Amino acid sequence: MNGDESAGRSRWRWRSTGRQRSQQEVILMLLCALSIPSILPFGIYRLLNGAWMSAAVDMALVLAMSAVIVHVWRTGRHRVASLGVTIFYSAGMLATVYLRGVSLVYWVYPTMIAAYFVLRPTLALAINSVGLLILIAILVAQLATINLATIIVTIGLVNLFAYIFAYRTGRQNQELHTAVERDFLTGVGNRRALERRLAEHAQERRPQLEASLLLLDLDHFKQINDQHGHAAGDQVLVRLAELMRRHTRSSDRIFRYGGEEFAIIAAGASLIAAGHLAEGLRAAVAAATLLEGHPITISIGVAFMDKAHTPADWLAEADKLLYAAKQGGRNRVCVAPPSVHHAEGD
Numbered sequence: 601m602n603g604d605e606s607a608g609r610s611r612w613r614w615r616s617t618g619r620q621r622s623q624q625e626v627i628l629m630l631l632c633a634l635s636i637p638s639i640l641p642f643g644i645y646r647l648l649n650g651a652w653m654s655a656a657v658d659m660a661l662v663l664a665m666s667a668v669i670v671h672v673w674r675t676g677r678h679r680v681a682s683l684g685v686t687i688f689y690s691a692g693m694l695a696t697v698y699l700r701g702v703s704l705v706y707w708v709y710p711t712m713i714a715a716y717f718v719l720r721p722t723l724a725l726a727i728n729s730v731g732l733l734i735l736i737a738i739l740v741a742q743l744a745t746i747n748l749a750t751i752i753v754t755i756g757l758v759n760l761f762a763y764i765f766a767y768r769t770g771r772q773n774q775e776l777h778t779a780v781e782r783d784f785l786t787g788v789g790n791r792r793a794l795e796r797r798l799a800e801h802a803q804e805r806r807p808q809l810e811a812s813l814l815l816l817d818l819d820h821f822k823q824i825n826d827q828h829g830h831a832a833g834d835q836v837l838v839r840l841a842e843l844m845r846r847h848t849r850s851s852d853r854i855f856r857y858g859g860e861e862f863a864i865i866a867a868g869a870s871l872i873a874a875g876h877l878a879e880g881l882r883a884a885v886a887a888a889t890l891l892e893g894h895p896i897t898i899s900i901g902v903a904f905m906d907k908a909h910t911p912a913d914w915l916a917e918a919d920k921l922l923y924a925a926k927q928g929g930r931n932r933v934c935v936a937p938p939s940v941h942h943a944e945g946d
């Protein structure tokens with residue numbers, strides 16, 4: 601098996617079983633899967649009755665939904681697919697009303713609500729508003745004003761309720777997500793956030809987006825707790841996090857990995873650049889006063905987040921280098937030796 605084959609197979613494994621699927625992916629696939637048995641019987645019925653155009657629309661929808669399920673299942677990419685499904689569905693629904701008449705207007709309601717499940721609320725509202733205008737143009741000549749007005753008002757209300765619900769739920773999810781991934785003491789990302797970021801980088805397909813991983817550990821932190829108390833130890837952790845924020849770029853991400861251990865994902869940093877960053881941090885901590893009357897230092901291990909390896913490998917390598925820095929006398933930085941992959945990027 602050549603290298604490309606093996607990379608392809610591992611990507612397939614990663615996508616299909618190794619990664620937890622996002623909520624949006626699951627909802628999109630579920631929506632498509634549910635729509636197939638809902639539409640297919642009508643398509644078959646219309647086919648048997650010789651309503652070729654309507655049957656063709658139904659069958660096209662069924663085929664498109666099947667293709668989307670396979671695509672999202674294999675690649676995990678759902679954003680463009682969500683937009684495509686919504687536009688395709690809306691167009692199919694409008695074509696059905698145009699071809700079969702107002703009796704099929706009931707399909708408009710579930711179709712428009714579905715848009716709020718897979719798209720941002722404002723985008724769903726915009727697409728549905730355009731759909732409603734086209735629907736009015738189709739029905740205006742066929743219906744009495746009062747009937748058309750009823751349809752417009754009910755569709756408008758359905759969209760209003762769905763928009764408010766989707767907007768509120770989205771905000772709550774965002775707040776929950778932020779809270780779940782934040783370390784309550786220092787305000788930096790927690791271990792869960794670190795693992796998600798590492799997994800995202802492993803899935804990142806653009807090879808030019810390199811990154812390095814720094815693991816930092818306070819030296820002899822137990823002594824600080826023992827001599828000054830746990831509250832003073834906490835204060836040191838908070839001040840260290842602040843210092844790290846000041847000495848990193850906005851694109852770098854800081855996490856609390858364990859008790860007195862932190863991690864930094866240095867975005868766009870080769871090993872050499874990450875080594876400079878680590879050395880700067882080490883020197884800044886040594887020069888700062890994190891606790892009055894008690895000099896504090898840190899040790900750092902620096903690994904390259906090489907696409908040939910996994911997040912667990914990056915963490916293990918950075919941890920090994922951190923251990924080497926501790927063994928080497930603490931207050932020092934150990935950087936991974938440059939491999940062929942790293943050297944190319946440097």
Ligand SMILES: Nc1nc2c(ncn2[C@@H]2O[C@H](COP(=O)(O)OP(=O)(O)OP(=O)(O)O)[C@@H](O)[C@H]2O)c(=O)[nH]1
Binds near residue numbers: 822831832833859
């Ligand atoms: N104040 C405070 N201390 C913590 C927290 N989490 C872990 N610790 C303490 O961190 C200390 C870690 O001690 P060790 O693992 O022995 O490491 P160390 O003393 O820093 O020694 P080296 O890492 O070998 O330099 C323990 O005393 C923990 O109780 C925390 O949230 N707050």
